[in-house]
Amino acid sequence: MNNIKNIQHIIDSRLSNLKLDDEFASKMLSKANRPRRVKTPLAIAAAVCLCIMLSIPIMAATIPSFNTLLSLVSTGIAQILQPIERVSENNGIKMEVVAAMNDDETAVAYLTMQDLTGNRIDKTIDLYNYSITGTNMFTSEVIAYDEITKTATIRLLANGGSKLNGKKVTVQVDSFLSDRHDYKEVATGIDLTSIQKDPKTIPLDMTKLSGGGGDWFETLRALGTIQILKTDDMNIALPGIDFADISNIGIVDGRLHVQIKWTGNGIDDHGFLYLIDAAGKIINPGNVSFGTDASGNTKYGRGYEEYIFDIGEGQLAQFKLQGYFVTNGNYVKGKWQTTFKIEAVTKSKQADCNIDSGSTKISNVSISPLGITILGSSNTNSPDDIDFSVTMIDGSIQKKFNTLTTHSDKDKFSSKYMPDSPLDIENVREVSINGNIIKFNP
Amino acid sequence: MISISVPDRNIALNINNLVSEYGNSLLRMCFLYLKDIHLAEDAVQETFLKAYKNYPQFKGDSEVKTWIMRIAINVCKNYLRSSWWKRVDAVESLNSIPTDTNMEAIPDDTLLLEIMRLSPKYKEVILLFYYQDLTIREISHALTLPESTVSIRLKRARERLKMKLKGWYYDE
Numbered sequence: 001m002n003n004i005k006n007i008q009h010i011i012d013s014r015l016s017n018l019k020l021d022d023e024f025a026s027k028m029l030s031k032a033n034r035p036r037r038v039k040t041p042l043a044i045a046a047a048v049c050l051c052i053m054l055s056i057p058i059m060a061a062t063i064p065s066f067n068t069l070l071s072l073v074s075t076g077i078a079q080i081l082q083p084i085e086r087v088s089e090n091n092g093i094k095m096e097v098v099a100a101m102n103d104d105e106t107a108v109a110y111l112t113m114q115d116l117t118g119n120r121i122d123k124t125i126d127l128y129n130y131s132i133t134g135t136n137m138f139t140s141e142v143i144a145y146d147e148i149t150k151t152a153t154i155r156l157l158a159n160g161g162s163k164l165n166g167k168k169v170t171v172q173v174d175s176f177l178s179d180r181h182d183y184k185e186v187a188t189g190i191d192l193t194s195i196q197k198d199p200k201t202i203p204l205d206m207t208k209l210s211g212g213g214g215d216w217f218e219t220l221r222a223l224g225t226i227q228i229l230k231t232d233d234m235n236i237a238l239p240g241i242d243f244a245d246i247s248n249i250g251i252v253d254g255r256l257h258v259q260i261k262w263t264g265n266g267i268d269d270h271g272f273l274y275l276i277d278a279a280g281k282i283i284n285p286g287n288v289s290f291g292t293d294a295s296g297n298t299k300y301g302r303g304y305e306e307y308i309f310d311i312g313e314g315q316l317a318q319f320k321l322q323g324y325f326v327t328n329g330n331y332v333k334g335k336w337q338t339t340f341k342i343e344a345v346t347k348s349k350q351a352d353c354n355i356d357s358g359s360t361k362i363s364n365v366s367i368s369p370l371g372i373t374i375l376g377s378s379n380t381n382s383p384d385d386i387d388f389s390v391t392m393i394d395g396s397i398q399k400k401f402n403t404l405t406t407h408s409d410k411d412k413f414s415s416k417y418m419p420d421s422p423l424d425i426e427n428v429r430e431v432s433i434n435g436n437i438i439k440f441n442p
Numbered sequence: 443m444i445s446i447s448v449p450d451r452n453i454a455l456n457i458n459n460l461v462s463e464y465g466n467s468l469l470r471m472c473f474l475y476l477k478d479i480h481l482a483e484d485a486v487q488e489t490f491l492k493a494y495k496n497y498p499q500f501k502g503d504s505e506v507k508t509w510i511m512r513i514a515i516n517v518c519k520n521y522l523r524s525s526w527w528k529r530v531d532a533v534e535s536l537n538s539i540p541t542d543t544n545m546e547a548i549p550d551d552t553l554l555l556e557i558m559r560l561s562p563k564y565k566e567v568i569l570l571f572y573y574q575d576l577t578i579r580e581i582s583h584a585l586t587l588p589e590s591t592v593s594i595r596l597k598r599a600r601e602r603l604k605m606k607l608k609g610w611y612y613d614e
Contacts, residue, residue, distance in 0.1 A: 007572040010553055011470055017540050018473055020465040020486065025458045028487055028494075067523060071561040075531060148594060 065098045069110050072144045072153060076422040077101070080345040080369050081110070086338035092117030095336035097171050098153075102342045103368035105416055107132050107158045109171050110143075113336075114151040120332050124180035125152045128268065128331070130173040136160040137405055159405040159416055165344050172337040177268055179329030186238055186323040188273075190249065192256070192316040199250030199257075200230040202298060209288055210302045216286025216310060227252055228306045229259045231292050243269045243327050247304065256309040256316065258285075262302070264327060271325030273307045277318050285309045344368065349425055355436045360386070365431055365438050369422035371401065372431060377411045386415065388433045390423070393441055398423065457494050464507065465490075468514055471569050475518045477535045477558050485521055489514040504583045511574055512584040515566050522562060532558035556606045564599035571596055 066083045073081070081099040088095045093115050100109045109132060115121040123145035131138060135158035144153040156171065206212075206221045220226055229248035236246035243264025250257060262269050275283040286308045291301015311319065350366035355376075362376035367390075374386060390398040401417035408414075430439045468489060472482035492513050500509055532555050557568055570576045570584060578596070582589040 007553065007557075007568075008575070011474070011573055012467075014536075014541060014551065014554055015470040015473065015539060018466065018470050018479070018482075020461065020469055024465065024487075025461040025490075028457070028461075028490055068561075147598065148591075 065096055065112060069098045069153065073110075074421055076369075076424075080422055082343060082345060084109075084338075084340050086340050088336040088338045089116070090336050091332070091334035093120065093332070093334060093336065095173055095338070097338050097340065100340070100342050101370065102161075102164050102344050103348050103370045103373075104163050104165050104366070105135075105159060105161045105373055105414065106368075106370050106418070107135055107161060107164055107169060107342055108370070109156045109158075110153065111156060111171065111173075112151050112153050113173075113176070114149060119150065120178055120330050121150055121152050122178050123147075123152065124178055124328075125154070126177045126180065126268075126328070127154065127156070127173055128175040128177050130156065130171075130176075132156065132158040133170045133172075134161045134164055134167060135169075137407065160407040160414075164342060165347075166341065168339055168341050170337055170339040172335075174335060175331065175333045177328040177331055181327050181329065183241055183271075183323075183325040186241060186325060188236070188238060188246065188321045188323065190236065190246070190321050192319060192321060195256075195316070196250035197313060199248065199252065200233060201227040201252055202230050202296070204228045204288065204290060204298045204306075206288070208298070208300045209290060210300055211289040212287055214286035214307075215284055216308055217288070220286055220288065220308065226288075228288070228290075228298070228308075229257050231259065231296060231304055232261065238323065238325070241323075241325050244271065244325060251313050252308075254312050256311045258307045258309075258321065260305045260307070262305070266327045267331045269325070269327045271323055273321060273323045275309060275311060275319035276322055277320075283309055283311060283319065346425060349428075349440050351438050351440065353433075353436065353438050355433055357386075357434050362386070362433060365433065367423065367425045367428055367431065367440060369425060371403075371416050371418035371423065374415045374417075374433065376413060378408075378413055379411055386433060387435075388417070388431060390428055391430050391432065392424070393427045393429045457490060460493065460506070460510065461490060464510055467574065468510070471573060472514060472518055473535075473539075474554065474558055474569060474573075475515075475562070475565060476521055477532050479535070479538065481521050485514065485517045488517050492517070505580065507574070508576060508580045508584050511570060511576065511580075512586075515570075515584060518566075519562065552607065553603075556603055559606075560599060560602060563595055564602060567592060567595045568599045568603070 065085060066081075069081070070078045080101050082101060084097045084100050086097045093113060095111055095113050097109050097111045100107060102108065113121050113125060123142060125142055125145075127140040130140065137159040138156065140154055140156045142152050143155050145151070146153075203225050204227070205225055206223065212221070229250055229252060231247055233248040234246060236249070238245055243266055244260050244262050246258060247261035248257075248259040256275075258273055260271070260273070272287065273285060275285075277283075287305055288308070289302045289305050290298045291303045293299050346369050348366045348368035350364060352364050353362060355362040360376060360378045362374055364375040366373045366375075372388065372390065374388075392398060398419065401419050403418040404415060405418075406413055406415045425440070427441075429441045430437050432438075465486065469482055469486045472485040472489075473479055476482050476485060489510065493510055496513075500506075504512075533551075536551050536554060536558065557565060560568065566585065567581060570581045571578070576584065578589050578592050581587075581596075582592045585592065587595075
């Protein structure tokens with residue numbers, strides 16, 4: 001039976017073939033009683049050699065925070081991590097950059113954040129203002145949280161660098177959020193059939209948005225100026241939510257519009273609305289963020305969010321309006337920064353090429369454990385979809401590249417495809433790009 | 443004055459008894475801790491060697507079993523420190539150990555794999571408590587940690603296992 005209490009039985013049964021041989025004790029005793037034969041000078045020489053050969057890994061292994069990190073990451077990542085262990089303390093909070101890995105365009109730093117004086121750091125910590133010098137695109141993710149020491153371990157991924165390897169970089173964190181509260185499936189309770197069919201509207205210049213997204217966003221943006229609901233024409237409370245309310249709702253240009261006003265003090269309060277029918281089918285909106293001036297005209301800002309559903313009056317009866325909202329109890333500012341030199345454990349390999357796929361031309365491909373970088377030019381806003389695969393020496397094909405970041409400057413672009421686990425570049429035979437083969441090993 | 447004679451403490455350790463009593467379970471524990479059969483064998487040998495050589499200094503302030511476990515865990519920790527670059531995947535490592543066809547069939551390796559994947563601090567308390575049958579107090583002696591810390595780690599380790607073992611029968 002699968003039962004945690006049977007652990008002894010499960011281990012002994014499964015590992016029953018793991019046994020010490022009958023001679024174990026006698027062999028061990030003979031070894032224990034054997035006189036040491038190594039002469040002192042030879043022992044010293046051996047020790048010196050070992051110190052030199054093993055100094056880097058042993059240095060790494062004696063750093064407690066680095067060891068802890070190694071237990072949190074995969075074997076592949078552990079093999080290419082460079083121990084850093086640089087600490088910065090401010091506002092009662094300690095930041096330690098524990099380790100890093102990099103190639104020429106990408107740097108990954110593993111850092112820990114620990115509150116030495118309070119409880120401002122929890123497992124929901126979210127870095128807000130942060131950077132790694134020499135790069136320009138950042139994401140961060142909490143990979144572990146130790147409740148006993150109240151320490152969060154965070155992976156910071158930075159892309160868009162150039163010739164990073166061997167450079168000194170500074171990791172800087174200026175603020176973070178924590179004490180996150182998620183409110184899921186918030187039912188607004190609004191009867192959608194009774195909403196205004198001809199509400200007051202105001203124009204919104206789609207070039208002056210602070211944000212937007214969703215299925216309809218590009219269609220809406222292409223219109224240049226759209227009509228949205230007049231702000232603050234209503235004040236409908238959202239059940240259980242004290243940092244947002246519905247400031248207007250109605251049908252505009254044949255579509256359902258719902259306007260949310262952010263009323264709390266949270267710097268990153270956010271959420272989204274959706275429609276759901278009896279069968280659980282969900283309709284997502286397009287959304288636009290904006291602010292208003294004293295006269296109620298729209299301007300750049302994020303005081304309001306309008307959700308626009310491609311659902312007309314005739315379909316409203318079948319849906320309920322629900323929402324998902326997020327707020328944070330803490331927004332902590334400070335200055336935590338450390339500078340160190342990053343050096344890749346494994347050097348990148350690169351190859352020039354001349355691949356012309358119409359609007360996109362590819363001139364260089366480099367491979368590193370962190371991923372594949374493709375350099376080229378494109379006369380469109382973004383390079384065409386690039387179909388590529390990596391063939392290893394043993395014939396296996398690596399196609400799992402789940403992260404893509406593209407950096408464009410005028411017509412030049414650099415696209416980085418990152419795998420889930422580090423790429424074993426010594427065993428990469430070739431990279432195929434849109435059917436063109438680039439060999440890295442014979 | 444009354445003189446009472448007490449027998450001398452027998453400082454010779456019967457290593458054969460110790461190996462036959464704890465040898466195999468130590469080997470299995472070290473394997474789960476280190477995820478490498480060869481390292482585990484070396485760790486067990488080093489553990490018994492240390493026990494044999496240091497027994498005269500053993501003060502008897504804990505059970506011999508607790509003392510042996512303490513040595514074994516410390517040896518394993520040292521091995522982990524010096525072998526971080528050659529850590530192997532738990533699945534691959536466990537697959538290298540053949541099952542015994544004469545033993546009761548084991549449905550899957552889920553539990554063992556999840557134990558192997560725990561961080562060392564959680565793995566050691568789970569193994570000492572559930573596999574070696576040590577009490578919280580004995581584990582606190584073995585790991586030189588306060589009993590409260592051991593309890594918390596055990597609780598956290600159970601929670602982690604419970605989370606990972608969804609769909610797998612788990613009994614508090």
